[in-house]
Amino acid sequence: MKELLIGSTLSALSTGLGALPILFLQQVTHRWRDILLAFTAGIMMAASTMSLIPESLSSGGIYQLAIGLFLGVLALSILERNVPHIDLEHNRKGIEFDKKATLIIAAITLHNLPEGLSVGVSYASDTDGVGNLIAFAIGLQNAPEGFLVALFLIQQKINKIKAFIVATLTGAVEIITAILGFILTSFVSFLVPYGLAFAAGAMLYIIYKELIPESHGDGNEQMATYSFIVGLLFMVIVLQVLG
Template sequence: MEWSLWVMVMSAFATSVGALPVLFIRSISHRRMDSILAYTAGIMVAASTYGLIPASLKLTNLYVLCFGVLVGALLLNVMEYLIPHIDLDHERSDVKLPQQGLMFVAAMTLHNIPEGLSVGASLASEVENLGLVVALSMGLQNAPEGFLVALFLLNQGVRKSLGVAMAFLTGAIECLASVFGFFMVHIALFLVPYGLAFAAGAMLFIVYKELIPETHGHGYERLATFSFLLGLLSMIGVVEWFR
């Protein structure tokens, strides 16, 4: 149990480690911002289409996959209309999380829950090396996601420390979900295929709705396109390397 707990913590909090470099960024140009966001968008698309969706199909069928993907996307679409602009500290005008940033953090948090369930349930299962492989895949995906969360919030005018803290929060939620999945393995295993599909739908929605438009509004569309492809291929290469 102790070894499994360490694996769950390390996988989940790779999000926080990935967010830390944002603290050392003084300023970032639109060109570099668009390139980084597009690169991470490519990683997210690869993680969804090359990792989460095939894994869901192996555990269930096309109907469950389509249901989970559509529910993930529809939920974020509803959230976009329901979440208002929020001032996190009314005494300070510089600590604000705008609607776009709040929806993005909520999306990343929601999709981390089924990922955490997958890690915990896989570690508790009797399938040899399954838990380690799933945890490693999620950890490799979480690091750039943490950087993306913090960087996206920084681009929305949020303070660096708050951006890193929000990235840490998304990792903490995944860690709790991993522990739950470990102790409720029978229930979690039933939910895993739905959760994987839900996570894929949430990620694809946020990529197409938020990240791609964000990278195509400053005149660096070609650079962003090739950065996206590089991120896509990088994630596929990493997954293949560890298989």
């Protein structure tokens, strides 16, 4: 449990780490934003396909994997359909946001719930290192998200310090759901392969539905593609080191 609390906290508060540069910057170009999103997508792709899916297969089987994957995708689909999402307007001048600040913050917070579950389920797995690996991958995904939320709030004339604090808190809910996911899978062990597959499905949904399309919306497809490959290779190296 101690390792879970440390890992989930560091992963969740990565939103604050990502928001930290906002204290010194006013604007970020779409080019660098797209490169960062694609790099994150590569990291999450490697974590899903080379860690979560194999672990689900080894602890369960193909049926548990298939069911868990589709449940993960379904959960994110329901959130996407019923919760307003942070949509960035594609233009070359900078980043513009919808002005409904409260709804955007609520959306980001709710979208972090399945990510926390993913971390908790991974720590419940019997395989050493899986929890730390997924917490690391989710943390890297949270960093650019925290940056974008903080940037959005500053553009709404909110104080930099307050924007930083709010962006950090949007990821804090992951700690609660991580503990919930850990408890459920620890006491009901047959849920572990489903939970791992659920985490993989949720991450794959985010990659294909959110990160890749967002990184390809402003004419930066080639740089984003290279960044995706670099992110994937980076995570493969991490997997080898932890393995």
